[in-house]
Amino acid sequence: MVEPFLSIQHVRKSYGTNTVVQDFSLDVEPGEFVSFLGPSGCGKTTVLRMVAGFEEPSAGKIVVAGKDITRLKPNQRNVGMVFQAYALFPNLTVAQNIAFGLKVGGMNKPDADRRVAEMLEIIKLPQMAERYPYQLSGGQQQRIALARAIAPKPKLLLLDEPLSALDAKVRVSLREEIRSIQKKLDITTIFVTHDQEEALSISDRIAVMYGGKAEQVGTPFEIYNRPATKFVANFVGTLNVLEGTVTDAAAGTVRVNSEQVSLKGKLNGSKSGDTLTLALRPEAISLGRQPGRDSSLSGEISEVHFLGSVIRVRVGIGGNTVSLDTFNSPATPPPAVGEKAEISFSSDDMLVLH
Amino acid sequence: MTDLSLSNRTIATKPAPPNAATAFRFPTQWIGVAPFFIFTIMFLILPTLYLVVGAFQDGDGHLTLDNLLQLVSDPSISNAYWVSIKISFWSAIIGAFAGLALAIAIVRGGLPNWIRSATLTFSGVASNFAGLPLAFAFIATLGRVGIVTALLRDVFNLNIYAMGFNFLTTAGLIVVYLFFQIPLMVVIIVPAIDGLKKEWGEAAATLGATQAQYWRMVVIPVLWPSFLGTVILLFANSFGAIATAYAFAGPALNIVPIKLYSQINGDVLHNPQLGYAIAFGMIVITGLANVFYIWFRTRSERWLK
């Protein structure tokens, strides 16, 4: 592994007796794009603000490029920050906003002008230089805020839910733009969001946070397909949860609603008679027996939602309900509510949650 | 309801008026604002114009500049203007900065929350506590037999009157006027300070700005228009004030509003034309202050919506 560029080590933060971040550790490689994903109030912003220097950790330290910056003032850290509410200076034009960091950093005017023009080119708003923030749309303002943050070439870029205030279309296009700018400039980035799709689509790695702790840190693929905890499994993507009882720990068989499923090698340490929480992603399940799927369960169709290209079907299996998606095909009519149905899946896709 | 045009031509093309009132649009368009315009024209604009016109006429209605020239040539009048301008200017400037400091202290100083709300409530009251009662309060405090005067004399051996203190000096009146000027500034500027976003400061910090740079480049430019506007208001506020000063010394004090008061009352010489000129001079001064403000605002604030 490469030497981490940013290293957050055992950081804690308490307000009075209320501990909002507990023992948070994370190493970020140079040029990496890491997202903090988690529900509201889980401490994402607090960690980010400790990295930026607005909050002082109650314990632990933060190291950037081998240097301990835990007690450094925000204006000495050389980090760029983008806020949810844009936070452009209303009295300055777009160009002046972008030049702000260059000016206070003592860059001379011709160099600063060149850099501003370059930034405006990167964010694709070259004709907006003389506008004031109130004359821009939200998406444009946020792009200016991004340009302002990266203009002084910070070592680290921090973005706190930069897309939350924008409408859905702009959100998608801007997140891709942020990602491509980040790659082009090769700038180490932390991106806070509570939108899982956003995190999954643009991150190198995701830290899923809950209750002030990192529940799991991994690539989007790992987070989605091999969630380490029940919380991660539930929070990222949709999940079908089933109750099962271990019938034979040695053989790895589990009974789900009177049918047997083989989960060899996944039971790590459970004994016969234990109750397990099992989970399946909707896309891992098909309706009817399919070749290559080694397990199946039978039940009755309880709901059918036609969503266009896919049809979401809910199947009652004993006391559990399982959602699955089938592709719409004009030739075959959709399944009907009340029909008996069999679902099949590969036991490799079944997650055992701890 | 989407058609707000003033012409009644558009009415005819409407297939069905929504109700009887709009069928006959022209008068109803104006009926709601008519009382306002009649009232303000009769009791605000015309009386003022009357004085303005009168300032340029002699007793027989002929055009003349004599009245206005008298403002300059009569030393007691020009002196009165000068004293009034001095008092208003300094009480506005000092009141504005003191009020700003207090506002920043209660909004951004990290003081307990109750201090902020108590100060705002008190400021609302004190900014309206002017006129005679204010003078009475200061006489009871710092008058010749006032409590604080006695206290300073007996305990600290300081005789402020022997040291030249007097309510009838410029400094004396300024001290008193600050009692409503400071709170007025607080009441107006606190919302403006509240409007400064915390993120602006944080954004500036991450960009490497010191606190001083942030203030110079963002805070001051953003607050400046409201601040300057309030300074002008404070200026006008004390420029027209009579009652407090009148309570200290009656007609003896030589400031413009008392001069005009005496003219109207006929205490001194009764010359309405001179009165018009004095009134006109007052309007010109407060008006100029506002023109300066408007000019400055439009020049410096293209960023305001």
Added chain:
Amino acid sequence: MKSGKFWAWVVFALSAAYFFIPLLATFEFSLRLRRGVHSFDAYQIVLGDPRFQATFMYSVIAAIFTIILGVLVVVPAAYWIRLRLPQLRPIVEFITLLPLVIPAIVIVFGYIRMYGSNSPLPFLASDLGASSLLVIGYATLSLPYMYRAVDTGLRTIDVRTLTEAAQILGAGWSTIITKVILPNVLIAVLSGAFLTFAIVIGEFTMASLLNRPAFGPYLQNIGANRAYEPAALAIIAFAITWGCMSLIQILSRFAPKSANRPN
């Protein structure tokens, strides 16, 4: 930020001293009428003075009429501008700000010259006329406050939508005004009213120049002739102002919360 907090305390303490010492001193002074002991004699004398009662009543009545006149002039205009004539807003706002620029003494001087006994509209020829002119003058002085209070009230309730909703339901103009608009701006109107009251109750310049038996000239008279009573009157006046401002604050808690603004 530690030193920032220190300076905040310093500024606050200095301000508190400047504002509270005169008030406390005045209060103490007002208790000194009887030699050697503290007593409320000054208050008794003042409150028992028939001229106090008469002038105070006169000013209260003048204030009430001022408020009524102000409402009649301002509310329809503010409503109409929100609803039908937004293009007049800059002009109306400019006019309502004029009384902050033109000193009261100039306005009343204009009245005296324009509406004197020999003029075509001789307000000053009769007592009633002069009192009406005083009320008119006060309404002019309170115009900036009244207009702003009412306009803010109208903005928060979004009159346009309310009016259109009422029209769709078939309401006539009188119903719209009395049942929809007034109850919703009542709080705003009352705030403006109490502020007007506070400004008008001890007003001296206009009352004195129009020669009215109002509270302001009475205060002036007492101030010029007595020692301890003025201090008592100052405390009473401060209490009245405080009362008006508290009422405004209490009212603001009942004000309708904006329907169309974030937060």
